Amino acid sequence: MEPLRTVIVGGSGYAGGEFLRLALGHPYLDVVQVTSRRYLRQPVSFVHPNLRGQTNLKFSDPEHLEEADLIVLGLPHGVAAQNFDYYKEKAPYIIDLSADFRLKTLELYERFYGAHPRPDLLAQFAYANPEINAEAIKNANWLAGAGCTATATLLGLYPLYAQGLVARHAVFVTVMVGSSAAGAEPSPAGHHPERSGALRVYKPTGHRHTAEVIDYLPGTPEVHMTAVATERIRGILMTAQVFIPDGFSEQDVWQAYREFYADKPFVRLVKQRRGIHRYPDPKVVTGSNYADVGFELEPDTGRLVVISAIDNLVKGTAGHAIQALNLRMGWDERTGLEFPGLHP
Amino acid sequence: MEPLRTVIVGGSGYAGGEFLRLALGHPYLDVVQVTSRRYLRQPVSFVHPNLRGQTNLKFSDPEHLEEADLIVLGLPHGVAAQNFDYYKEKAPYIIDLSADFRLKTLELYERFYGAHPRPDLLAQFAYANPEINAEAIKNANWLAGAGCTATATLLGLYPLYAQGLVARHAVFVTVMVGSSAAGAEPSPAGHHPERSGALRVYKPTGHRHTAEVIDYLPGTPEVHMTAVATERIRGILMTAQVFIPDGFSEQDVWQAYREFYADKPFVRLVKQRRGIHRYPDPKVVTGSNYADVGFELEPDTGRLVVISAIDNLVKGTAGHAIQALNLRMGWDERTGLEFPGLHP
Amino acid sequence: MEPLRTVIVGGSGYAGGEFLRLALGHPYLDVVQVTSRRYLRQPVSFVHPNLRGQTNLKFSDPEHLEEADLIVLGLPHGVAAQNFDYYKEKAPYIIDLSADFRLKTLELYERFYGAHPRPDLLAQFAYANPEINAEAIKNANWLAGAGCTATATLLGLYPLYAQGLVARHAVFVTVMVGSSAAGAEPSPAGHHPERSGALRVYKPTGHRHTAEVIDYLPGTPEVHMTAVATERIRGILMTAQVFIPDGFSEQDVWQAYREFYADKPFVRLVKQRRGIHRYPDPKVVTGSNYADVGFELEPDTGRLVVISAIDNLVKGTAGHAIQALNLRMGWDERTGLEFPGLHP
Amino acid sequence: MEPLRTVIVGGSGYAGGEFLRLALGHPYLDVVQVTSRRYLRQPVSFVHPNLRGQTNLKFSDPEHLEEADLIVLGLPHGVAAQNFDYYKEKAPYIIDLSADFRLKTLELYERFYGAHPRPDLLAQFAYANPEINAEAIKNANWLAGAGCTATATLLGLYPLYAQGLVARHAVFVTVMVGSSAAGAEPSPAGHHPERSGALRVYKPTGHRHTAEVIDYLPGTPEVHMTAVATERIRGILMTAQVFIPDGFSEQDVWQAYREFYADKPFVRLVKQRRGIHRYPDPKVVTGSNYADVGFELEPDTGRLVVISAIDNLVKGTAGHAIQALNLRMGWDERTGLEFPGLHP
Incomplete structure (x- = not known):
């Protein structure tokens, strides 16, 4: 070829x-x-x-x-x-x-x-x-x-919305983002002495990538995104809070993810009971094209915490x-x- | 004396x-x-x-x-x-x-x-x-x-609950925490090559400090806390998502915080329109006893993002x-x- | 007053x-x-x-x-x-x-x-x-x-030169410096994605602070300084390699430092046999006015490694x-x- | 096959x-x-x-x-x-x-x-x-x-010694090393709150890898190595100070390196007049098998500062x-x- x-x-x-x-x-x-x-x-x-x-x-x-x-x-x-x-x-x-x-x-x-x-x-x-x-x-x-934060969010949430596993309308998304997402142009916000060590909320509301999430998530849900700048150079950690409908269990959530990502080579489901790598972490995917996706269910409330991690540049x-x-x-x-x- | x-x-x-x-x-x-x-x-x-x-x-x-x-x-x-x-x-x-x-x-x-x-x-x-x-x-x-994450959360939320500024029952709290909060004992999770650069969700649900928040926040609300380990040694950034009742404005929120913290020397309200230090950041309070508290209101939805930052050890x-x-x-x-x- | x-x-x-x-x-x-x-x-x-x-x-x-x-x-x-x-x-x-x-x-x-x-x-x-x-x-x-690197170097070396404890003429100085030493102005070199994680030799030869060291060290010695930018925001670690004259021992070096710094409240001699804090480390003096100074003697060669650490801004x-x-x-x-x- | x-x-x-x-x-x-x-x-x-x-x-x-x-x-x-x-x-x-x-x-x-x-x-x-x-x-x-620090040192110095470009007997080597070089076992020295931000001299003299450098460098020179632990997880920056003989110029040094590494695919000569990447930096080679090697000559003294950078694990x-x-x-x-x- x-x-x-x-x-x-x-x-x-x-x-x-x-x-x-x-x-x-x-x-x-x-x-x-x-x-x-x-x-x-x-x-x-x-x-x-x-x-x-x-x-x-x-x-x-x-x-x-x-x-x-x-x-x-x-x-x-x-x-x-x-x-x-x-x-x-x-x-x-x-x-x-x-x-x-x-x-x-x-x-x-x-x-x-x-x-x-x-x-x-x-x-x-x-x-x-x-x-x-x-x-x-x-x-x-x-x-x-x-968009990088949109991808982290969509890959974390899409299977749930596609398969009717979300009970309430609203989803609360927090994206923690590395400094490379702000680009190569020097700026006061990106100056090392200012940025290094910062945990800086830079878009509490109104992040533009929210538009993509709303546009592509089935059902046009109410998406509330807050974006935080972190010490990392590369990487996004996305956490989302949703509620699953009554009568559904962790097994159902597992199944939704497993089915949806069955033939997707770059999404890995990460959810372990033990060890220090129990959930997705952007450190682990740095430089790779993987999106790691995991979750934890709060049994008595039905709150589902969805976690995804990607390298924002890959x-x-x-x-x-x-x-x-x-x-x-x-x-x-x-x-x-x-x-x-x-x-x- | x-x-x-x-x-x-x-x-x-x-x-x-x-x-x-x-x-x-x-x-x-x-x-x-x-x-x-x-x-x-x-x-x-x-x-x-x-x-x-x-x-x-x-x-x-x-x-x-x-x-x-x-x-x-x-x-x-x-x-x-x-x-x-x-x-x-x-x-x-x-x-x-x-x-x-x-x-x-x-x-x-x-x-x-x-x-x-x-x-x-x-x-x-x-x-x-x-x-x-x-x-x-x-x-x-x-x-x-x-507890350190409880303090960050309570100082961020208390004035709202005390003055009836929360519309829905649930609050979604994300705490991003430095490594010193896990103590001085060496462990696999705290080993520098593993921890450095990590953005690691360690308690998606069930964080014990949630108990304090529920116990001391007026009205015993439904508190959903997710805890993330960050690169910092010291510091907690807390973000919370609540909704204010219809008919209330950003001015009302300001007033609630101003009144409540009027004579509290260690709480600073941080909310600027411009610059790189618009919201609380744990980097800024490292080593100090300050709790910086700020917020942003999403006007069309009534979602209020509350932000607080403390040094977890001070x-x-x-x-x-x-x-x-x-x-x-x-x-x-x-x-x-x-x-x-x-x-x- | x-x-x-x-x-x-x-x-x-x-x-x-x-x-x-x-x-x-x-x-x-x-x-x-x-x-x-x-x-x-x-x-x-x-x-x-x-x-x-x-x-x-x-x-x-x-x-x-x-x-x-x-x-x-x-x-x-x-x-x-x-x-x-x-x-x-x-x-x-x-x-x-x-x-x-x-x-x-x-x-x-x-x-x-x-x-x-x-x-x-x-x-x-x-x-x-x-x-x-x-x-x-x-x-x-x-x-x-x-100058900040001059101070780190002079405080490390002065007692040796003042008391005739240096055998050969030349001294080899390596200064490892935090990003704040380059000032508050954003620049490509200081842009977080570029600077974070870098260990960047920025002045292999010709560092201007060398002039101060030559000017104030007794005997106008040959000073070879190499400067490296590190991940830290604040702090300088200085290591210097000199040789002590034949017939002198570690005891003599100790005595030279002890006498010279006996009544200097901001210089601490740091040299422990055990533990993780055996030598000066800029992390330890961050925010303080201390200069920590230590050394180790290579017994069979007479090479003396002098180590000092300061916060460059304090x-x-x-x-x-x-x-x-x-x-x-x-x-x-x-x-x-x-x-x-x-x-x- | x-x-x-x-x-x-x-x-x-x-x-x-x-x-x-x-x-x-x-x-x-x-x-x-x-x-x-x-x-x-x-x-x-x-x-x-x-x-x-x-x-x-x-x-x-x-x-x-x-x-x-x-x-x-x-x-x-x-x-x-x-x-x-x-x-x-x-x-x-x-x-x-x-x-x-x-x-x-x-x-x-x-x-x-x-x-x-x-x-x-x-x-x-x-x-x-x-x-x-x-x-x-x-x-x-x-x-x-x-050994990792030996490789960084040998690749930096070998061409000089092989081709008679070193005037005095002694060479002063400083290696700045990431935390992964100390292995996967948790320890007090490697505990994140202690190690993060540290610039810690851990072997002022007597580093074991010195043996390899002496053993393989032509002429069995006097090698003085000082090892510093840095914030990085992976990476070694090596700086060495030697003197070239009278009558030799930067051109000769260039030629020695160019000839020696002509057919070596993993050694890159890095020496630029401008920009922020003028010399080798371990950040640049992270994850790769490259050894970047550069140098700068102090014209009036003949001091040559040799710089090399590798990923210690690759x-x-x-x-x-x-x-x-x-x-x-x-x-x-x-x-x-x-x-x-x-x-x-």
Whole structure:
């Protein structure tokens, strides 16, 4: 098979850099161009030092894209939509890692982001969450990479909602997020002496990724999300509180998860009685494409605590997108995503 | 004034060590004995290296307590109750830092801890949370130090419940806790390579400190607590989700907090529109006795996110107890607790 | 005693902020003004959240300084020298925390920093290291705060050089430094995702603080310094390798340190045979004004490994300066510097 | 090609666990047994949670080893030597990851470790550092895995000594080491509240890995090593101070490194004028088998600061051993070691 000629636009950021790392190890992707205005003509390893010895690519000008099979857009929110007519001429397959085309419901976009620059394009994108949207992905040429906290939340909650295991309407979600999710641009909030050691609530209400959760969770539930910045660089821990209906047991919850994720290679159910690794922990999945999902039921109240953990840059961004691309192209879903993570 | 001759039983642990540090800087406390079986005859600074040059005390035998004015018990849960008849002969004032005498409701103790070894003593202890239990503290000789996550939760929620600002019955509490809360004993869960970088849900349901929150929050609400271990050594971040009743506004919430904490020197209301320190963060209060409390209201749903931050060893344990002692003895509440914390 | 009316110029940085924190707790200092161009009219606690409830001061304009007894300059290197004629009219006592007036030897300044804007002033400043320069400090109105890595190094090595305990000419110094030493300004190097977890050699050779060590160490030795950035926010660990002359023993080294630091309240000799706190560790002195100093002798080679640890913002900057001021004013050297640090 | 049937003895530790992770991804290794007394019959993922979904292996009894092609020993120092007659009957190829057979010079072993239990076996082992000992490795059936700090030091210094670029006899080495190097056993020194944030000199002199450096560096130089424990979990940063002979320049140093490492796929020369990644940093190589090596010359003194960085569990232990095995078996040296590390 001829590998896809791949161009990464916005390759100096963390999302684009992570896509680049994974693409360089992917047997069917051939990265021919990586762009960055700021680092023009610098080796990509100047910014991403892990790629020393992996590639001789240098950053080039985003105004002069090569013809390619696949364009990956790692741009600030809004930019992909504004320039989309240019990109779509350059390659048949497009993956946009921004929030521009993630939502199917325009009203939700407007409520959380404001006016959409290109609402006409929304319907042509497939939301690139392979666990819950595989059929659409297989039939789309344009993929919209999912938001990292949305992915952690959706993978934790989807089976429950899909199978009617939620009793009350509201779900309370707390996402604890690493610093890389805020991007590569230095800022007062990200300055090491300020951020290191912080446990900082940065979005008590109104987190934009809430829109995706509402849009894709069956039944349009009331989703209350609170986001906390943590010491980690990579990783999201999601905890959610819901109530299961009367008459249902832990066994039913197990079964819902087991069935839903039976053939999903990147979701692992983690729930042990003993040991220090009883529940999902983002430390364990760092660098990998796994989403670990677990839960605990409070027997006398029916409260179910759902726990999920992902690496925000892999399963939360670039790995998730490559998994969707694998699906779209008919390749093994796991291609290029084999790294299992480290211990300790 | 003659300082109180003070004996600390169990001084090699983190709670006892923190009490020792604060007592050494307290003008009305004179520490005459610190006990530890394991470190018998070692200088206290062998275990607590910050105390080098602060004191020449050595650990002595807990079986041979000196006569004192004040005994502070920093023992594993259950031990203080079992030996209480011995301790009460040795000094008129006793502070127990364990969970043994925290609850006023025996049923709650039994539900969360099992059978109580000395239920007869419960009524004679005052729960040592000076912000919500000042009158009882002023009239008690025996003080029961409050649990750290309970203090973070109670200080965040009490004004709302006291003033009828909670609409639905249930409250969802997430506590993110530093590693010192698990104590000084090495363990697989606390081994640095395993714990460092972990975001580990360790009590999704059934956290014992829930009992205190239920016991002291007005109206005995339904409290759902989930506890997460974080990278920090010290510190608790508490977030809680409640709904305020229809017709109430952010102004009403402000007023409830302002009134309740008007004359409480160690609670600071933290809620800024701008900057990186908009909400309470345990990093900011490390080493200090402050509890920072803030909130954000989701206007269209009435969901109120309450946020509080404390140092689990100071406001969560030893500092809180000294503040209660100050109150009991008629000293300025802030005596010996002046350290403001560091930035950055 | 009337407290000194104190003005802090450049109070939004880490050095100025730390001086402010300590001055607010100092019984003989009354901070009347704190300046910052960027945060004009903001409360100082907007930048330094630990000072909430400690003061109502707001940042004011550095162009309009009040008359004062003491001006403290926390400015970028070079600025204090350029504007010195303005400052010296405003107050009789001046503490400059920058490198502008630290060196007594102009040639060393020129070699490490370039041309000096005001060489005429150098001789009128006392280098504010109270352990090695007390007499000069007691007689000076203008104090030049010492560099943080220079202080760690000088306190570790001075007694050896003063007492002829160094055999070969060269000393090899490695300083491991926290991120706050690079200042409060966001930068790519200080961005949390980049800096967290890094062990980054940032000055293999040519570190500017080398100049101070050469200038103040007896005998002008050959000093080779390598500087490494670490995960810590605060703290410097200094290790130095020297050789003691033939015929000298560990006892002689002990004696040299003991005698030299006999009456120095902020230097602690740390050298234990057992336990986990056998040598100085910056973790232990965080927030305190202590410099811990220890050593180990390799018996068969005469190599002496000297180890020292300080908090770069306290003993390395603001606390050290206040200690010098205490000395100058005839106050107890420890005034306002009592905080012992935390464990754990 | 038939993969090697591989048995890992002592698979619950960090060295054995890392070998297991790499072996599971290695196309020519088939792990048939992993032993652990403590975790008998537990899934290996109970201890190594990153291996969930990677394997169904359970820990088995080290007394009942299966016949195999390769035995990997991840045992406490001394145990492999004592039981070696048992192991050597079980498989033709043996990799010992302990210090038992690393040294070729018995006197050095005795000086640093004491009496050797099986000195007769020393000569039959090849020291498994593929960059400096490739010929011996290709001809040996028994490989002795190199020590982690020794590998960091040797890879930094070997080209200089091999090519006569060191002027004075002595070299001063500082190794900054992550907590995983101390092993998986909980201990007071490794307890998170004590270890987190520590910069702890744990071996100022006498570090055992010094023996390997002396033994394998050409010319048996005087090696002075000081070891510091850092906040990292994985990683070693090594800095060394040497002097190059008069008349040599930076160009000569470059050339020595370039020539020596020309065909070594896992050593990268890292030395940039600009940017935040100018020198080797263990953060960059985490999880990878790379050793990054760089240097800076102090022009006027001839002092050369050599810097190297590795992951102690990969290039410092398991990856290095697999690289040697690849060499021994005639496979591509990089087989199974492709992971490039992460950024950020």
